[in-house]
Amino acid sequence: MTNSINEIPNTKLMFVIGSNTTEAHPVIGTKMKQALANGAKLIVVDPRETQLAEYSDLYLRLRPGTDIALINGMMNIILANGWENRAFIEERTEGFDEKFLETIAKYPPEVASQITGVPVDQLVEAARLYATTDPAQIFYTLGITEHTYGTDNVMSLANLALLTGNLGKESSGVNPLRGQNNVQGACDMGALPNVYPGYQPIVSPAAQAKFEAAWGVSLSPKPGFMIPDMFEAAHSKNLLALYVFGEDPVLTDADANHVRKGLEALDFLVVQDIFMSETAKLADVVLPGASFAEKDGTFTNTERRVQRVNQAIKPIGNSKPDWEIICELATRMGYPFTYQSPADIMLEVASLAPQYAGVTHGRLENHGLQWPVLSCDHPGTKFLHEGTCTRGKGLFMPIENQEPNESPDAEYPFLLTTGRKLAHYNVMTRNSAALETYSPEELAEINPADAKRLGFQDGERVHVKSRRGELDTKIVITERVPEGVVFMTLHYLETPTNVLTNGAYDKVTKTYEYKVCGVQISKIS
Amino acid sequence: MLITITIDGCEVSVPKGTSILEACRMHDIQIPTLCYDPELTSDGACRLCVVQIEGNHNLPPACRTTVWQGMVVQTQSPKVRAARKTILELLVANHPLDCMTCQKMGNCFLAEYAYDYGVTGEIYQGEKRKLPIDDGNPFILRDPNKCILCGKCIKACSQIQGKSILDYSFRGFNMQVSPAFNLPYNESDCDFCGSCVSVCPVGALTEKHMVGKGRPWEIKKVQTTCPFCGTGCNFDLNVKDGKVIGVTSNPDAPVNGKALCVKGRFGTDMIHSPNRLTTPLIKKDGVFVPAEWDEALDLVATKFQEIKNNYGADAIAALSSARCTNEDNFVMQKFMRAVVGTNNIDHCART
Numbered sequence: 116m117t118n119s120i121n122e123i124p125n126t127k128l129m130f131v132i133g134s135n136t137t138e139a140h141p142v143i144g145t146k147m148k149q150a151l152a153n154g155a156k157l158i159v160v161d162p163r164e165t166q167l168a169e170y171s172d173l174y175l176r177l178r179p180g181t182d183i184a185l186i187n188g189m190m191n192i193i194l195a196n197g198w199e200n201r202a203f204i205e206e207r208t209e210g211f212d213e214k215f216l217e218t219i220a221k222y223p224p225e226v227a228s229q230i231t232g233v234p235v236d237q238l239v240e241a242a243r244l245y246a247t248t249d250p251a252q253i254f255y256t257l258g259i260t261e262h263t264y265g266t267d268n269v270m271s272l273a274n275l276a277l278l279t280g281n282l283g284k285e286s287s288g289v290n291p292l293r294g295q296n297n298v299q300g301a302c303d304m305g306a307l308p309n310v311y312p313g314y315q316p317i318v319s320p321a322a323q324a325k326f327e328a329a330w331g332v333s334l335s336p337k338p339g340f341m342i343p344d345m346f347e348a349a350h351s352k353n354l355l356a357l358y359v360f361g362e363d364p365v366l367t368d369a370d371a372n373h374v375r376k377g378l379e380a381l382d383f384l385v386v387q388d389i390f391m392s393e394t395a396k397l398a399d400v401v402l403p404g405a406s407f408a409e410k411d412g413t414f415t416n417t418e419r420r421v422q423r424v425n426q427a428i429k430p431i432g433n434s435k436p437d438w439e440i441i442c443e444l445a446t447r448m449g450y451p452f453t454y455q456s457p458a459d460i461m462l463e464v465a466s467l468a469p470q471y472a473g474v475t476h477g478r479l480e481n482h483g484l485q486w487p488v489l490s491c492d493h494p495g496t497k498f499l500h501e502g503t504c505t506r507g508k509g510l511f512m513p514i515e516n517q518e519p520n521e522s523p524d525a526e527y528p529f530l531l532t533t534g535r536k537l538a539h540y541n542v543m544t545r546n547s548a549a550l551e552t553y554s555p556e557e558l559a560e561i562n563p564a565d566a567k568r569l570g571f572q573d574g575e576r577v578h579v580k581s582r583r584g585e586l587d588t589k590i591v592i593t594e595r596v597p598e599g600v601v602f603m604t605l606h607y608l609e610t611p612t613n614v615l616t617n618g619a620y621d622k623v624t625k626t627y628e629y630k631v632c633g634v635q636i637s638k639i640s
Numbered sequence: 641m642l643i644t645i646t647i648d649g650c651e652v653s654v655p656k657g658t659s660i661l662e663a664c665r666m667h668d669i670q671i672p673t674l675c676y677d678p679e680l681t682s683d684g685a686c687r688l689c690v691v692q693i694e695g696n697h698n699l700p701p702a703c704r705t706t707v708w709q710g711m712v713v714q715t716q717s718p719k720v721r722a723a724r725k726t727i728l729e730l731l732v733a734n735h736p737l738d739c740m741t742c743q744k745m746g747n748c749f750l751a752e753y754a755y756d757y758g759v760t761g762e763i764y765q766g767e768k769r770k771l772p773i774d775d776g777n778p779f780i781l782r783d784p785n786k787c788i789l790c791g792k793c794i795k796a797c798s799q800i801q802g803k804s805i806l807d808y809s810f811r812g813f814n815m816q817v818s819p820a821f822n823l824p825y826n827e828s829d830c831d832f833c834g835s836c837v838s839v840c841p842v843g844a845l846t847e848k849h850m851v852g853k854g855r856p857w858e859i860k861k862v863q864t865t866c867p868f869c870g871t872g873c874n875f876d877l878n879v880k881d882g883k884v885i886g887v888t889s890n891p892d893a894p895v896n897g898k899a900l901c902v903k904g905r906f907g908t909d910m911i912h913s914p915n916r917l918t919t920p921l922i923k924k925d926g927v928f929v930p931a932e933w934d935e936a937l938d939l940v941a942t943k944f945q946e947i948k949n950n951y952g953a954d955a956i957a958a959l960s961s962a963r964c965t966n967e968d969n970f971v972m973q974k975f976m977r978a979v980v981g982t983n984n985i986d987h988c989a990r991t
Binding site: 120121137139140141142143144145148149151152170292293294295296297298299300301302303304305306307308309311312317326330332334335337338339340341342345348353354355356357358359360361362364367368382383385388389390391395398399400401402403404406407408409410411412413414415416417418420421422423424425426427428429431432433434435436437438440441442443444445447448449450452454457460461463464481482483537538539540543544546547548549550552553624 | 778803831860862871873874883890892896902917919933937943947951953957959965971972974977978981982985987989
């Protein structure tokens with residue numbers, strides 16, 4: 116997030132697109148509701164009528180995957196009415212040129228409305244509210260990124276913020292709500308194939324030299340595999356061994372049958388986890404890690420706040436904290452990792468990642484610090500891009516609307532979109548007896564008109580099939596989804612939704628298109 | 641601008657607009673409260689925080705009275721203590737006195753103040769309520785018989801969670817706090833965030849799974865960061881005899897204060913799930929066989945080394961974990977880069 120979570124109650128306008136906030140980030144959802152109680156306006160853009168949509172001043176139900184057309188349409192309206200922030204564009208941005216304006220000119224309200232299915236007056240009102248309210252904030256989540264053009268979706272939102280100057284201020288910016296508890300931190304730590312810790316590029320000779328000096332070995336200058344590449348490489352025997360740590364790709368990656376075959380093709384699979392996951396069942400060796408309650412360390416949240424994780428109990432059974440297991444492996448392979456504690460590891464992180472330069476476990480205490488923390492006396496950073504953007508000037512990018520890789524057709528007429536529900540977090544919370552009692556099974560959402568046409572009753576089990584896989588699921592009939600759309604979650608191994616989803620991915624980030632694919636639905640005979 | 645007032649004979653300075661209660665809390669002067677919470681608006685409902693102000697005839701509630709220059713306040717005068725005692729006597733008159741088995745024992749503000757003010761329940765022998773207990777959900781136990789109608793749960797639901805599931809119903813002696821139409825929680829629109837439980841001063845709202853698991857003085861609280869979504873809420877793990885028995889809000893949590901969601905507050909029982917892996921396992925002839933750490937780690941190290949030697953480091957890859965700590969992830973990527981010798985490391989960064 117460019118801004119902080121506790122800036123939300125003070126904002127005047129929230130533009131929430133592709134985020135089921137009250138279910139996927141419930142406490143951020145409460146902050147949004149507090150902002151509403153303080154008089155803020157709320158625009159929700161989502162094909163699915165989320166709980167947050169019920170609270171909104173304006174709910175735009177766009178056709179799944181037409182976000183760029185919607186945002187370009189809003190920018191067209193903003194420019195036509197002179198609502199853009201000329202001073203901000205002049206001082207803080209570049210790329211506001213003919214090519215950009217020509218692209219926006221292709222999306223007058225009528226065209227944007229036709230593509231998105233959102234009425235013109237709603238597009239105008241959304242544009243007016245967002246452009247003329249100060250401070251205004253954008254929030255997005257996987258509804259934006261889980262498309263084959265997810266990166267372009269994000270850049271469109273950046274265009275919208277730059278055009279109106281809603282950036283670099285308290286309670287005003289572009290805020291991706293990160294999904295996993297430490298997805299921000301795992302990225303910061305360089306658990307990515309193209310960057311070292313602190314986002315220093317693998318291809319930069321200076322970065323390579325820095326890390327070679329720090330670690331005393333020569334390092335590969337070749338960027339590694341991203342997740343989808345790994346399964347491809349396993350199929351083609353270019354990848355022989357995989358070490359899976361705290362993930363369950365068999366359930367959580369798109370096109371699960373393809374993923375499973377990739378894992379089965381490996382010569383050697385090691386899984387380190389706290390539960391016998393579906394992926395672990397395929398492993399040659401399973402190593403028992405310790406849960407968050409059993410180890411020390413830090414998580415970095417969606418607002419860049421590095422916070423302590425404190426050991427409360429001893430590791431269960433013969434399990435071990437994950438860092439210890441990895442250190443023991445390194446030592447056995449001839450490079451001793453001699454860290455005495457997670458605090459010790461953080462000292463090395465601070466010496467190598469500029470954003471973490473001033474982070475030590477001692478300084479975090481019970482309040483944490485928001486990166487960048489540039490030195491030991493730097494207080495951390497509440498919001499980003501004040502005065503200047505990280506790259507210097509904010510860059511406008513001309514972005515055209517695109518089609519999903521696989522849209523519904525005559526053979527697979529329903530559009531399947533996926534997400535999370537309040538009571539569960541991915542696949543692990545099934546092991547909580549309380550949550551499992553409360554929410555024990557998948558309930559695929561289907562529109563009443565579709566249910567009527569197909570003769571489905573509420574609570575009936577139906578058969579769902581895509582080009583990649585099939586399953587049976589219980590349904591709930593609800594107007595939360597529009598006609599022609601089915602919504603399912605990824606939580607239930609008995610209903611492994613990702614056997615259906617499409618493995619096509621974004622060209623830059625290789626994020627799967629979890630949000631759109633074609634399925635057929637039929638009665639179970 | 642600072643205002644100088646005198647509390648119990650001591651001169652203190654506080655910012656303009658501060659309430660007497662806040663001024664007292666800033667200076668560690670104890671005033672009993674049942675309906676006050678710094679995260680919520682003050683209604684002055686319980687009247688337990690009454691104080692005596694020089695020149696005033698009545699006893700105003702400290703939470704609803706703003707300080708003024710030269711104010712002279714007494715928080716423990718006989719008149720004040722007598723008034724508070726009467727309020728407590730009236731609250732206890734219809735309150736079940738099953739403290740020995742009450743989950744709130746040791747954390748109950750009513751019991752604490754009754755002890756302080758010598759209230760035994762003998763003065764007013766009132767009628768007791770016999771309302772059904774709401775236990776139809778896996779998370780929250782609601783015992784309306786113990787409710788003192790302070791209204792904090794109602795405000796937590798509306799002001800923290802923004803849901804307004806709870807409100808007063810019925811009148812007079814029959815007054816209760818409940819979801820609409822006096823429905824049980826699980827038939828209401830409740831999200832089970834448990835904010836109501838976190839503010840209840842008595843045993844009316846308790847965490848169901850913690851009942852019978854431990855007394856406050858036996859429990860060690862460890863502040864930590866929630867392992868579920870990316871919001872980064874902090875809470876206290878409640879530990880007894882080396883076991884996590886539940887979660888309670890930590891008011892100092894920097895992101896969330898007392899607010900949590902159903903997963904963070906009630907889902908950590910997965911820590912002690914019988915499904916936890918407790919020993920390394922090696923697959924032999926298609927079946928997992930328990931192994932010692934040395935055997936398992938040696939096998940992994942040998943296989944990795946063998947593949948690296950025969951096919952190159954790029955034939956090995958790792959999926960790191962967005963669920964694990966920064967330190968775990970740092971050593972994992974360093975292991976792959978500096979020890980194995982490849983940049984084949986990724987995690988579900990985009991999901």
